[in-house]
Each structure stands twice: as structure tokens, then as C-alpha cells.
Amino acid sequence: MTPAVRHPAEPAATPATTPPTSPARRRRAPKPPSALLSxxxxxxxxxxxxxxxxxxxxxxxxxxxxxxxxxxxxxxxxxxxxxHLAENLRHLFSADGGVYLRWLANTVAYAGGGALLAALFGVAAGYAFDKLAFPGKERLFALVLLGVMVPGTALAIPLYLLAAEAGLVNTFWGVFLPGLVFPFGVYLARVFSAAYVPDEVLEAARMDGAGEFRAFCRIGLPMLAPGFVTIFLFQFTQIWNSFFLPLVMLSDQDLYPVNLGLYVWYSSALAQGHPEDYLLAVVGSLVAVAPLIAVFLMLQRFWKSGMTAGAVK
Incomplete structure (x- = not known):
């Protein structure tokens, strides 16, 4: 037998040294933020x-x-x-037979009732677009998005022509009914429904025998409380500040909202030289802002607390 040939020990491999980082590859120091973003x-x-x-x-x-x-x-x-604030307020509420209080009541009816129903319809429609399956759902929602992009002033004349065909010109309903349609509220309600209403909870309710309407009223609507309040505030502000639609729809001063009435006083002060009407317009504008602030302050806590309403334990 030939003795085994012993191979000399191979030299240990030297660890590879990492090449030095070139200056071009070094991370550059972040630039200081601009003055606008500071x-x-x-x-x-x-x-x-x-x-x-x-x-x-x-x-x-x-x-x-x-x-x-x-x-x-x-x-x-x-x-x-x-x-002279108290004197100006007394003059405001007594001018022209107290017509300002009538304008204020009309605006509360237009904005309060319209925003309440618009929020309810918007939340129901957004919930249906998010949770229900029906033919043509996405195409209908595309029409809703198209309605969001169309400004309200562009629809005033078509709405006037439709109201003329229906005999609603110069009536309460000619201004009230258009306020019930709020496409942005439907879009916003679908976003809130996707975020706050879990599909698992609805499936459990359906397995327990609840119908779609009952599931919406007992489960979906409480969870969508923040969306409801948000849509209500948006639409309330929009209807309260509406001007062009009542301008083309109404000719009876007893049906005017407060914005249109203040415009009449301001126009009278400029065109007919009645400076007392200018003061009425100024004081009336201050009073007209107060309900908006009051509504927001009253609903703010419901807006915040609604974020946890209907939470699943």
C-alpha cells in the first residue's frame, strides 16, 4: 500500500476588506427646511x-x-x-313690520329642515353604495361624483325652469326641495361607512335575522353618527349662505331667506339713498352669523363623541 499523500495545509482565506466608500456614495446631509416650511x-x-x-x-x-x-x-x-348695539337691534327687529324675523325664520326652515333630511338621505345612500350590491352601482356613484363637481350656481337656472314646470316658483318648496340633494354628502357618507361600519358586524346581524333596513337603523346609523353630523353641518352652512337660487326663485319678500333680505336693504341704501338701510344690513349680517356659530358649537361635542358611537366591544 502506498502511504497517503498528505497535502500541505491550505492557507486560511483572508477576510475580504470592504472597499472604502467613495465620496460620491456618501449620504448627503439633508438640506435645511425652507423658510415657508419652518x-x-x-x-x-x-x-x-x-x-x-x-x-x-x-x-x-x-x-x-x-x-x-x-x-x-x-x-x-x-x-x-x-x-348703540341694543338700539340697533331693536331697530332691526322692528323695521318694515319685523320682516327680518320672518326672513330669519325662513332661513332656519330652509337650512335646518333641508340639512337634516339631506344628511339622512346622504348617509343612507352612502351606506347603500358601500355595503349593498346592486346592478349599476359604480355607474350611479360616478353620476354622484359628477354632481359633486358641478357648482350650485350653474344649476340655479335649470332648477328654476323645472320649478316653473311644476308650479313651484315663488313658493317655499321651490327653495326647500333643491336643498335635499347633496352629492358631496353621499360621497362623504360612503367614505365614513367604509371606515366605521365593519362588514363582520353586518354579517352577524343578517345571520340573526335582521333585514337590511333594520341593520342600517340599529347598527349602521349609530356608527355613522360622526358622518351624519359632518354632512349636516356642511349642508346647513351651504343652505344658510345660499343666495343665487332664492334670488331667481322668489319674488315674495315674505319668503326671502335672510341673505336675500339683507341684499334688498343694501341695494336700497345704495340705489335709493337710504343710509338707515345700510346700518340695518350691517347689524342684520351680524345677527345672521350667530346661528351658524351656535349650531357648530352645539354639535361639536356630538361630532367628537360620535367617533366612538356604536363601537364593537
Missing amino acids: RAGVTAVLALATVYTLAPLTWLLLSSTKSRADLFGTNGFALGEEM
Whole structure:
């Protein structure tokens, strides 16, 4: 037998050394944020937005406390010689036989009732688009999105022609019924339904024998409370500030909303030289803003608490 040949030990492999990182491959230091995105820039932008929002309200509040002479003889952001707010309010509510209170009641009916029904219909439609399956669902939803992109002023004349055919011109229903249609609310309700209503809960309710309508009323609607309040606030504000549709639809001053009535007083002050109507328009504008602020403050806590309403334990 030939002895086994012993091979010399192979030299241990030396660990591969990593090549030095070239300067071109080194991570560049992040650039400092621009002045617009810095904390000071963001604070300045927010301050400008706050001034832009509060300056008209401040002018309106200060001007409403002045007499007619102070209104035209002093700076808009300066106080008058005496406080005349209570006197101006009494004059506002008694002018033209108290027609301002009638305008305010009309606006509450148009905006309150219209926004309530529009929110209910919008939440039901958005829930149906999200949770139910029916033929042509996506095509119908595309039409809803198309309605979102069409401005309301562009629909005023077609709505007037339809109301004329139905005999609703210069009536309460000619202004009230268009406010029930809110395409953006349907879109928003579908988004809220997809986020807050679990499919598993609905399946469990169906297995327990609940129909679709009962499942929506007992399960879907409580969970969609934040969406309902959000849609209501959006539509309430939109109807309250509506101007062009009542302008083309109404000719009876007893049916005017408050915005259209204030426009009549302001036009009278400019065209017919009645400066007292200008003061009425200023004080009436201040009073017309108050219900919007009150509604938002009252519904804000429901908006927040509704985020957890109907939560699954």
C-alpha cells in the first residue's frame, strides 16, 4: 500500500476588506427646511389665515355698535362714541313690520329642515353604495361624483325652469326641495361607512335575522353618527349662505331667506339713498352669523363623541 499523500495545509482565506466608500456614495446631509416650511413660516401662515378670518367679523361687530353718524364718520375698526348695539337691534327687529324675523325664520326652515333630511338621505345612500350590491352601482356613484363637481350656481337656472314646470316658483318648496340633494354628502357618507361600519358586524346581524333596513337603523346609523353630523353641518352652512337660487326663485319678500333680505336693504341704501338701510344690513349680517356659530358649537361635542358611537366591544 502506498502511504497517503498528505497535502500541505491550505492557507486560511483572508477576510475580504470592504472597499472604502467613495465620496460620491456618501449620504448627503439633508438640506435645511425652507423658510415657508419652518416653524416660523407655518406660524406666520396660520396667523395670516386667522387675521383673514377674524378681521371681517371684528369689523362687523364694531360697526354694529355704532350710530349711523359714527358708522360713516369713524374708522371701521374703531369704536364709536357711544354703544348703540341694543338700539340697533331693536331697530332691526322692528323695521318694515319685523320682516327680518320672518326672513330669519325662513332661513332656519330652509337650512335646518333641508340639512337634516339631506344628511339622512346622504348617509343612507352612502351606506347603500358601500355595503349593498346592486346592478349599476359604480355607474350611479360616478353620476354622484359628477354632481359633486358641478357648482350650485350653474344649476340655479335649470332648477328654476323645472320649478316653473311644476308650479313651484315663488313658493317655499321651490327653495326647500333643491336643498335635499347633496352629492358631496353621499360621497362623504360612503367614505365614513367604509371606515366605521365593519362588514363582520353586518354579517352577524343578517345571520340573526335582521333585514337590511333594520341593520342600517340599529347598527349602521349609530356608527355613522360622526358622518351624519359632518354632512349636516356642511349642508346647513351651504343652505344658510345660499343666495343665487332664492334670488331667481322668489319674488315674495315674505319668503326671502335672510341673505336675500339683507341684499334688498343694501341695494336700497345704495340705489335709493337710504343710509338707515345700510346700518340695518350691517347689524342684520351680524345677527345672521350667530346661528351658524351656535349650531357648530352645539354639535361639536356630538361630532367628537360620535367617533366612538356604536363601537364593537
